Amino acid sequence: MNENFEPKIIGFLCNWCSYAGADLAGSSRISYPSNVRVIRVPCSGRVNPLFVLRCLIKGADGVLVSGCHINDCHYSEGNYHARRRFAVLKQLLDYLGIDSRRFQMSWVSAAEGDKWAKVVSGMVEEIKKAGPNKQFK
């Protein structure tokens, strides 16, 4: 493992829960690694699995999709769609020979700033273990 490797992670955050949770981490001044670049989406159900693949092809070391907890979706069922789609995608990544650790999902509510910080730290650790994504270079 390269100690100096700082992974580049793309996070798709739903506007209502996870993005607000990340904001809360900020207003609570909870620090976490700076590796995640956030793309705001209305709902985790908005995230097309192709976006995730595109991120990996473009050289992202990890991709995170984060939404509201199950049952709490602002759009009542968008995160169910996301959960199913990405369960399939995760398996597809294995099948494609892409380290499936590079893709993760999390449920972070607007009240869980500390959880967001933990999710980011955990993911960075995990991707550091997985190493740089060189498959598409």
Next chain:
Amino acid sequence: MARTGVFVCWCGTNISATVDVEKVAEAAKNFQGVRFSTTYRYMCSDPGQNIIKQAIKEYRLDRIVVAACSPSLHEKTFRKCIEESGLNPYMLEIANIREQCSWVHKNREEATDKALQIIRLASAKVLRDFPLEKKFISVEKKALVIGGGISGIQAALDIAVAGYNVVIVEREPSIGGRMARFDKTFPTLDCAACILTPKMVAVSQNGKVVLHTYSEVESVQGYVGNFDVKIRKKARSVDLKKCTGCGQCYAKCPVKVPSEFDMGLGMRKAIYVQFPQAVPNVPVIDRENCRYFTQAGKCGVCRKICPFQAVDYDQQDEIIEEKFGMIIVATGFTQFDHSVYGEYGYGKFKNVITGLHFERMVNSSGPTGGKIICPSDGRDAKDVVFISCIGSRDEQKGMPYCSRLCCMYTAKHALLLKEHNPESQAYVFYIDIRAAGKNYEEFVKKVQDEYGAIYLRGRVSRIFEKGNKLIVRGADTLSGSQIEIEADLVVLATGLIAQADAPKVAQMLRIPYDKNNLFTEAHPKLAPVETITSGIFLTGACQSPKDIPDTVATASAASVKALGLLTQEKLVREPQIARVDAVLCSGCKLCVQACPFKAIEAEEIEDRARKQKRIVAKVLEGVCTGCGVCTACCRMSAIDLDNFANRQLMAEIEVV
């Protein structure tokens, strides 16, 4: 060629302490399309906004990136700002470099680098931004209130007094709801009927209110401003217009059945009014028990005796279709079914009753005329044991939540017992006393000190019969002793739960409900009477257990929200909705199935190129909430979401 302006905010030292704002602004000039960048101490202030306005003019900027705090705070501010300079308000992106950067990273170099990356993403997205127009929808100037209890009555009155039309749909034959069954109300001991019935009369006499009693909402279609509602007016068998409420019919009716309103403690006739102050004061025929219906045309006494020919055995259910602008849900609660607690012997022992039974018994217009008796033999109840938290705060057999009012109504019952039967003694088994309300704690204290109710902290383990007495065995955890009480009557303080058909109602209205079937508010603190479905509001105990003051407060709150819509000629809504490219759409209808809001319909169009008709998806603009679930399931990328379009998100991915 795009001409982007990047404006980096210091936010005092909130951002500038960890992010080198000048360096970031300078580096942002190298991003594609950026023509101008600058920094300012407080970009949201008037001088800050003026810098943006001036730069738009001077550098002919056509799109803007503001690197500042979270878009949840000032996105609207800056949209308005650039709109005032003649730009479309949606040609704006916010780079969140405060909450998600300067506040969470301490290393200046690291934070500066990340801020620049965040601005890079926003600058890439803004290149793909396109002008959007605000949508306007019409508003039907009439509100629907589902449920005619105190909650629905109050909401309807508030709307009517403001001068707007409102319709109440109540499934029972009379409005009044649960409160109509109560005797006194805590902590002031006002008589429930004395404060409720004037409101019932006021609502029925208000020209702006239409009452549909003995009716149910059958279906709801449409969206805010334009709900299409079907109401089933069940056959009452009595003409509402002809009947004067003289009461001769039920005086003569030969069929007696237990009264639901009196919890089976008294009897009613097959043609009946629920209670003396019923509104409308028009009887209803219970066709399941009426001899005319059960014995094929026999009897018919009520029709013969009615001086106004109001009884109509041939009346049919009627379906009313009406349009409403908004809906207030006031469907209330029901009692917890305590039969799961076998140890309390409910159903087995006649003298174990619930709080609502007690309420009817103590009511002077109730089945016992206000006497508190033992249902088994009619003797006065002397030693009465009250057991609280029946079905509340019990994750195993009951509900995990506290029902909030049982402590208070039990205290009230203990007081009323002493007033009605001065020789009596009340014993209250409790877990905790929750008396959080104005004058509530004082009330409980009064019941203990002045009325001598004995409060025992602990649970009851068993109740059994001994002669005509009930032996209540329980623990007093404060003295650490076993207690046995010889009681005449045991009253169970059953908790409040959602109506049995609450999930059905929620699904019909497309509002969420929680694991306890209680309807979910849009935000637990800042939007407690709204739902995430715009135009649908909640009041009363259908949202969570509430006492009368809270119920009335939420009813008024919900009606203010409804009035906020009623006073608008047109509703403005965010243009972030799905859009279908009919040329690409293959008509697979996957999006129709995926949409949580039924906002996509299949539509037949004339395909001129192929000279044939074909099916494509069509977005109902008023219904779409802009979640984008449809976009991710479209195989043709034919459906896209304005403001979060595929090309906008892809642009961000490309530059990461």
